[in-house]
Amino acid sequence: MSITSALSSALSGLAATSRQAEILSSNVANAATPGYARREVNLRAAILGGSGQGVSIVGITRDVDRFLLxxxxxxxxxxxxxxxxxxxxxxxxxxxxxxxxxxxxxxxxxxxxxxxxxxxxxxxxxxxxxxxxxxxxxxxxxxxxxxxxxxxxxxxxxxxxxxxxxxxxxxxxxxxxxxxxxxxxxxxxxxxxxxxxxxxxxxxxxxxxxxxxxxxxxxxxxxxxxxxxxxxxxxxxxxxxxxxxxxxxxxxxxxxxxxxxxxxxxxxxxxxxxxxxxxxxxxxxxxxxxxxxxxxxxxxxxxxxxxxxxxxxxxxxxxxxxxxxxxxxxxxxxxxxxxxxxxxxxxxxxxxxxxxxxxxxxxxxxxxxxxxxxxxxxxxxxxxxxxxxxxxxxxxxxxxxxxxxxxxxxxxxxxxxxxxxxxxxxxxxxxxxxxxxTALTDLEAQNGIDTDREMQTLLTIEKNYAANARVLQTLSEMIDRLLELGR
Known part of the structure; x- marks a missing residue:
């Protein structure tokens, strides 16, 4: 993988995790808001020319049980x-x-x-x-x-x-x-x-x-x-x-x-x-x-x-x-x-x-x-x-x-x-x-936003963000080193 490809992958990872953190915080903030449905960011691998180029955001999905609703x-x-x-x-x-x-x-x-x-x-x-x-x-x-x-x-x-x-x-x-x-x-x-x-x-x-x-x-x-x-x-x-x-x-x-x-x-x-x-x-x-x-x-x-x-x-x-x-x-x-x-x-x-x-x-x-x-x-x-x-x-x-x-x-x-x-x-x-x-409302709430689960997911997102940030930092150090060798 070239440095450019690695840089693109890390940047896309940062963008994706940033969007995930934004959506997750919205879920937690609106846990008790009537009509609000839990959101989830859909991701997929980004492929360009047959090679991986990080991750791309497909869209935002609302988690709604239509039958229960x-x-x-x-x-x-x-x-x-x-x-x-x-x-x-x-x-x-x-x-x-x-x-x-x-x-x-x-x-x-x-x-x-x-x-x-x-x-x-x-x-x-x-x-x-x-x-x-x-x-x-x-x-x-x-x-x-x-x-x-x-x-x-x-x-x-x-x-x-x-x-x-x-x-x-x-x-x-x-x-x-x-x-x-x-x-x-x-x-x-x-x-x-x-x-x-x-x-x-x-x-x-x-x-x-x-x-x-x-x-x-x-x-x-x-x-x-x-x-x-x-x-x-x-x-x-x-x-x-x-x-x-x-x-x-x-x-x-x-x-x-x-x-x-x-x-x-x-x-x-x-x-x-x-x-x-x-x-x-x-x-x-x-x-x-x-x-x-x-x-x-x-x-x-x-x-x-x-x-x-x-x-x-x-x-x-x-x-x-x-x-x-x-x-x-x-x-x-x-x-x-x-x-x-x-x-x-x-x-x-x-x-x-x-x-x-x-x-x-x-x-x-x-x-x-x-x-x-x-x-x-x-x-x-x-x-x-x-x-x-x-x-x-x-x-x-x-x-x-x-x-x-x-x-x-x-x-x-x-x-x-x-x-x-x-x-x-x-x-x-x-x-x-x-x-x-009352029973159906409670069941709908149970299938709604679980703040404990959302906070656990946030920890995973934080780790992913830190990992992508670390990749960017390493790539920056590599580029700086290469520029020094070229002088």
Whole structure:
């Protein structure tokens, strides 16, 4: 080997080890950076004219387990989905209250029951009649508060859908732009690892909102498809459309055009069912909360409200009521109509004729809602009948509950029990999804950057650098010696 060849080999060795040290230090510095993948310098022997000329850098490789990355993204999406569902169902349970809490629907029913029983024993007591009116008002207020909480959650979900659609559109545009930059940089032979890291971080954000499959393309390009096969990015980025509303009421739904669905490139897509392209992430969970879970919870509240209204609207119960007149509880002051059950829990009111705060008279609780003059103060027959009707086991007319016969107290217990059971089931699924995500994240971390191994590799690089430097020093001494001999 000539001195020139030896010099070239040593210089290439120094350049290669210097680049290895640079990449290794970047690995250590970014060990905890989201989206960063371990880099490794690829080397090969440099051959010129059939003889070795040192070493050349082929490129920089990112160490990514694509299968594990895809599984972690799916687990991340599922975790976000289950978190949102569990949080909503916990909110519903809190709105209805558990049986041991004073403000729960069951406790309000029990208070109304006790007030009717006490008033029937002392019908002449205005204080006890006032307690009946107060506990009845508290019961309808509890239903209204629970309705308000559910509709507030629907409105919040609608706003969050709009926010997530905006973030999704922006992220898709950014990934497309990175695809363009990667194509240009790769063709110029530049290191594209940082661009790949940024793209992976953006795809992680997209995958949390909508589960996606990443498909590699030529020249470091990628395409993104939903789990249902809808293209979100394949050359060009898809545009998702959604229109938020300011207020959500129980009657509003996609079917009635009150609430917006979602479109991809102008084409409407299902937001529920096996054909939906958005299920499995936070976006699908928000649609499920707005259009399914909250609607179901509201329907059960409305069924309870209907049963309450119909129990006390029977003309056979109160002889002073004319056929078709509103009973003790009204639909915003009017008789309840079965066709208007949706949202009834938020509209149910105590009949103004028995409410002193609205110009009514308490004696009508004792003498009949249609009574025009006060009757005998000691007649507690109607109050006793109201108490009996409250506890009567009667068939349900609403589809909000399973068919059967129940008292109002047992119906309240079923309502609360169902909310608790749904919350517990959702939390169980949330725990499983969280454990799966944690396991895959830990496994991904184990396959990531091991700082101990990186530091051991650095020692090897240091020795290689010192050896090449020593070769250069020896060659320099040889050249100096030759120049001295030539003088």
């Amino acid at each position: 895809g599984e972690r993204r799916l687990a991340q999406a599922a975790g976000g989905d289950r978190d949102l569902r569990a949080q909503f169902l916990q909110r519903v349970e809190a709105a209805m209250g558990t049986a041991d809490k004073p403000g729960s629907l069951a406790a309000r029913v029990a208070a109304f029951d006790a007030a009717l029983l006490e008033a029937s024993a002392r019908p002449e007591s205005e204080a006890r009649l006032l307690t009946v009116a107060a506990t009845a008002e508290s019961l309808v207020q509890g239903l209204a508060e629970a309705t308000g909480e559910i509709q507030s959650a629907r409105a919040a979900a609608d706003r969050q859908i709009a926010e997530q659609v905006g973030r999704l559109n922006l992220a898709l545009k950014q990934v497309r732009q990175l695809n363009v930059e990667l194509q240009a940089c790769g063709g110029a032979g530049r290191d594209i690892s940082s661009l790949l890291d940024e793209r992976q971080r953006l795809v992680d954000q997209i995958a949390a909102i909508v589960p996606v499959r990443e498909i590699p393309r030529a020249q470091d390009q990628i395409a993104l498809f939903t789990a249902g096969g809808v293209a979100l990015l394949d050359g060009s980025a898809a545009v998702l459309g959604f229109t938020a509303v300011h207020t959500v009421t129980p009657e509003m739904s996609q079917a009635l055009s009150g609430l917006s669905g979602i479109s991809i490139n102008g084409r409407q897509c299902d937001t529920a069912g096996p054909g939906s392209p958005i299920l499995g992430g936070t976006l699908g969970a928000l649609f499920a909360i707005r259009d399914e879970l909250a609607v179901t919870a509201q329907a059960r509240l409305d069924a309870f409200a209907r049963d309450l209204a119909e129990r006390f609207a029977d003309s056979g119960l109160d002889p002073t009521l004319t056929p078709g007149a509103a009973g003790l509880f009204t639909d915003m002051g009017t008789p309840f109509l079965p066709a208007n059950e949706t949202g009834l829990a938020g509209r149910l009111k105590l009949n103004a004729l028995v409410d002193p705060s609205r110009g009514g008279a308490l004696f009508r609780l004792r003498d009949g809602i249609g009574a025009t003059v006060e009757g005998p103060p000691g007649n507690g027959a109607l109050l006793a009948a109201l108490h009996d009707r409250l506890n009567a086991v009667r068939p349900l007319a609403s589809p909000g509950f399973a068919s059967g016969s129940r008292s109002l107290a047992s119906l309240a217990a079923d309502l609360i029990s169902d909310a608790s059971a749904r919350r517990l089931s959702a939390q169980s699924e949330q725990t499983f999804a969280s454990a799966r995500l």
